[in-house]
Amino acid sequence: MLRKIRITLAAIMMVMVTLLFLDVSGVLHHYLGWTVRIQFLPALLALNVVVIVGLVLLTLIFGRIYCSVICPLGIFQDIVSWIHGKRAKNRFTASGEKRWLRYGVLALFVAALIAGIHSLVALLAPYSSYGRMVTNLLLPIYQWCNNGLAALAARVDSYAFYGVDVWMKSLPTFLIALVTFIVIVVLAWRGGRTYCNTICPVGTILAQLARFSWLKVYFDADKCRSCSLCTKNCKASCIDFKTRKVDYTRCVTCGNCLEKCNFGALHYGHPKAAAAPVQPAAGDKPATDEVRRAFLVGAAVVGADVALAQASKKVDGGLAVIEDKVPAKRSTPLTPPGSVSARNFAQHCTACQLCVAKCPNGVLRPSTDPMRLMQPELSFERGACRPECVECSTVCPTGAIKPITVADKSSIMIGHAVWVKANCVITTDGVSCGNCARHCPAGAIMMVPSDPQDDMSPMVPAVNSAMCIGCGTCEYVCPARPFSAIYVEGHEMHSEI
Numbered sequence: 001m002l003r004k005i006r007i008t009l010a011a012i013m014m015v016m017v018t019l020l021f022l023d024v025s026g027v028l029h030h031y032l033g034w035t036v037r038i039q040f041l042p043a044l045l046a047l048n049v050v051v052i053v054g055l056v057l058l059t060l061i062f063g064r065i066y067c068s069v070i071c072p073l074g075i076f077q078d079i080v081s082w083i084h085g086k087r088a089k090n091r092f093t094a095s096g097e098k099r100w101l102r103y104g105v106l107a108l109f110v111a112a113l114i115a116g117i118h119s120l121v122a123l124l125a126p127y128s129s130y131g132r133m134v135t136n137l138l139l140p141i142y143q144w145c146n147n148g149l150a151a152l153a154a155r156v157d158s159y160a161f162y163g164v165d166v167w168m169k170s171l172p173t174f175l176i177a178l179v180t181f182i183v184i185v186v187l188a189w190r191g192g193r194t195y196c197n198t199i200c201p202v203g204t205i206l207a208q209l210a211r212f213s214w215l216k217v218y219f220d221a222d223k224c225r226s227c228s229l230c231t232k233n234c235k236a237s238c239i240d241f242k243t244r245k246v247d248y249t250r251c252v253t254c255g256n257c258l259e260k261c262n263f264g265a266l267h268y269g270h271p272k273a274a275a276a277p278v279q280p281a282a283g284d285k286p287a288t289d290e291v292r293r294a295f296l297v298g299a300a301v302v303g304a305d306v307a308l309a310q311a312s313k314k315v316d317g318g319l320a321v322i323e324d325k326v327p328a329k330r331s332t333p334l335t336p337p338g339s340v341s342a343r344n345f346a347q348h349c350t351a352c353q354l355c356v357a358k359c360p361n362g363v364l365r366p367s368t369d370p371m372r373l374m375q376p377e378l379s380f381e382r383g384a385c386r387p388e389c390v391e392c393s394t395v396c397p398t399g400a401i402k403p404i405t406v407a408d409k410s411s412i413m414i415g416h417a418v419w420v421k422a423n424c425v426i427t428t429d430g431v432s433c434g435n436c437a438r439h440c441p442a443g444a445i446m447m448v449p450s451d452p453q454d455d456m457s458p459m460v461p462a463v464n465s466a467m468c469i470g471c472g473t474c475e476y477v478c479p480a481r482p483f484s485a486i487y488v489e490g491h492e493m494h495s496e497i
Contacts, residue, residue, distance in 0.1 A: 002268055003255030006068055010075045017072045021134040021357050022142045024164050029358060029395045036354060036397040038070060039127040040202045045348045046399035059206050063213040067196055067203055068252040073126040073184070074196055074203075078254070080188035081235050090232035092192060094240040097247060102197070102204045109201040119373040122351035126200050129180050131352035132374070136177035139357060140166050165382070169356060170366035173374045192235025197250045207249035217251060217258065217268050219244040224265035230257040325381040328487035333367065334378035334470065337385070337412045338393035338404040341493045348400035349375045355392035355401060361385060363472065364392060378414075380472035380488070387441050387471055410442075411497045415470030415490040417445065417463045424485035426450075426458050436461050436474035436486050444468035445486075461486060467497065 013035065020032045036042060043051035055066055067074040085091070105124065112120040122128055143166045150161035168174055187194040196203045221244055231241045234257055238250035258266050332342065336355065339345035351374035356364045362382035366374045376392075378385060387410045393401045404412070417436075425433050437445040444467035451457035461474075463486075470488045478484040 002253075003259050006065070006253070006255050009069045010078065013070060014072055014075045014079075017130075018134055018138075021131060021354060022139055023358075024143060024146055026358065026360055026391060029391075033395060033397075036127065036352075036395075039397060040066065040071075040206070041125050041127060041350060042352075042397035045350065046397060055206075056209060059209040060212060061214050063216060063248065063251060063253040064203070064206050064210045065253045066206055067193075068254050071126055071202070073130040073200070074193075074252065076130060077184060077188040077193060077196060078235070080185050081192045084189045090229065092232055092234055092237055094231050094234075094242075095237040097250065098198050101199070102207075105199050106201045106204045116346065118346050118349065118351075118375060119370065122349070122374050123176070123180075124199070124201055125350040125352070126196075126202050128350040128352035129184075131354055131357075132173065132177040133181050135353035135357045136174045137181060165362060167362075167382075170368060170374070172368050173351075173353070173366040176374065192237065193250070193252060196252070197236055197238075210248050210251065213248065214270050215268060216248055216271065217246050217253065217266060218271050219246075220265045220267060223263045225263050227262070229260040229262070230266055233257060233260045323481040325484060326482040327379045327381060328475065328484060330487070330490055332415075332490035332492055333369070333372065334415050334472075334488060334490040335494075336364065336376065336378065336392045336401050337409045337414055337494070338390070338396075338401040339414075339494070340402065342490070343492070345400050346372060346375065348398045350398055350400075351375050352397075354395050354397070358391050358395050360391060361389060378472065378488075378490075380475040380484075382476075384473040384476040385471045386473075387469070410469065413469050413491060413495045413497060415488040416465040416468045417470070417474050417486050418489050419461050419463060419486045420483070421460070421485075423480045423483050424460065425480055426460055428480070430458075432459060433479065434459065434461070435477045435479060439473050439477045441471060441473060442467050442469050445474060469497070 016032045016035045020028055020035060023029070037046075037048065038051050038055070040052075040055055042048075043055070055070075059066060068078065069075075109121065109124050112118075112124075143164050146161060147163045147166070150163045153159065153161045184195050197207075217239075224241070224244060226241055228241045231239045235254065236247075236250045236252055238247035239245075239257055253268070255268070258268060335342050335345040351366065353366065353374075353376070356366060356376050361384060363378050363380055363385050364376045365379055367377045388406050390404055390406060390409055393404045396402075421427055425431055434447050437447045444464045445461050446464070447459040448462045449455050449457045450460045470490070472488050474486045475484045475488055478486050
């Protein structure tokens with residue numbers, strides 16, 4: 001029963017977290033956003049005391065069920081191991097704890113967190129690793145399927161689906177996600193929970209709490225026949241049937257051993273007394289009834305994928321091919337509104353790519369800068385950061401992007417526009433334009449005579465930096481190709497108008 005409960009809850013959590021990353025409608029995060037906020041590292045970075053205390057208590061009571069029920073990367077490892085287990089049964093053996101590797105990786109993780117080596121932190125964060133795999137490897141396939149359904153629906157005049165752009169946002173991030181996927185699959189295929197119990201820093205932290213958990217898997221020595229089935233089916237390799245000892249720092253309370261024991265020698269509960277692993281004290285009878293978990297996962301209400309179709313990004317009227325824009329080279333990268341500052345964003349962001357997947361405007365993409373590798377930054381080749389959109393601030397689980405309202409966003413200055421005269425069509429083609437001034441939502445751009453002494457001279461844009469919020473609309477609508485004649489330079493510290 002314990003195993004069935006665990007599998008049911010884990011399956012529900014896995015589906016909900018995955019759907020949150022795959023959703024193209026932008027509505028599921030209203031119902032499923034809590035699934036990422038209860039992840040350990042995001043809650044720790046966001047200083048979510050309620051979640052942190054809850055997870056600590058959960059581990060002290062039930063053991064490391066977080067790793068087998070809540071963590072999507074842990075559940076993914078279980079799925080891979082289960083698939084292999086269909087062919088190769090009873091394949092595990094007991095092994096000792098690789099303390100030097102576990103605590104070495106944890107020390108490296110903490111040092112990187114303190115030193116600000118955020119790329120390494122993001123690389124080791126389990127939830128973020130799973131998010132990158134889904135966003136880079138699974139999301140494009142999901143979007144292609146969605147676009148196929150949209151094409152079929154359009155033939156019968158239905159708009160239940162709408163097409164979305166499918167494009168690679170960052171080649172380095174894609175390659176990292178692919179390598180991560182391969183490494184985890186290989187380790188889980190061969191050793192079950194090898195990654196979880198040797199590399200994952202969250203697993204190592206929770207392992208120290210699990211030593212003192214109230215409920216544990218323990219032996220009834222009188223019933224044990226040393227058949228070794230518990231050891232051969234323990235994907236954490238933490239059960240030694242010879243000494244009848246369980247390493248609670250690696251046990252994820254999956255229940256596999258309980259199901260495989262044919263003699264009722266394994267139980268999940270609170271041992272009556274602190275007996276020796278091999279020879280329990282006489283008269284100490286373990287509880288015969290299994291203790292069910294008191295951990296509940298709320299059911300998700302999934303709305304229909306219905307949204308307004310996005311306007312086409314490129315319109316050339318069939319006359320010419322519009323050349324793609326080249327991203328602007330900014331001295332200071334643009335971080336999303338609500339991130340407060342570049343430093344706050346870098347310290348809290350684990351590069352899970354959830355905001356990248358949820359951005360409806362296509363302006364967020366992973367950075368390729370080695371110091372900020374995989375962390376999102378704004379770029380305006382495919383859209384602008386619309387003042388009425390606060391999607392990224394509503395989904396960020398770590399506090400890297402703090403929740404803001406539409407009213408807040410319209411007054412937050414994340415950067416300022418800079419006009420490059422040499423790129424402007426007014427200079428290069430001798431034509432009038434004014435696109436940037438007409439579309440600026442903040443009214444920060446005005447067209448003024450290029451010659452202050454001649455009112456009939458060509459009109460050029462003038463930027464009022466005190467009013468510019470850095471939304472990038474001017475950069476996006478600028479017709480100059482491949483380099484925009486106006487681009488947004490980021491601010492290290494955000495301010496308000």
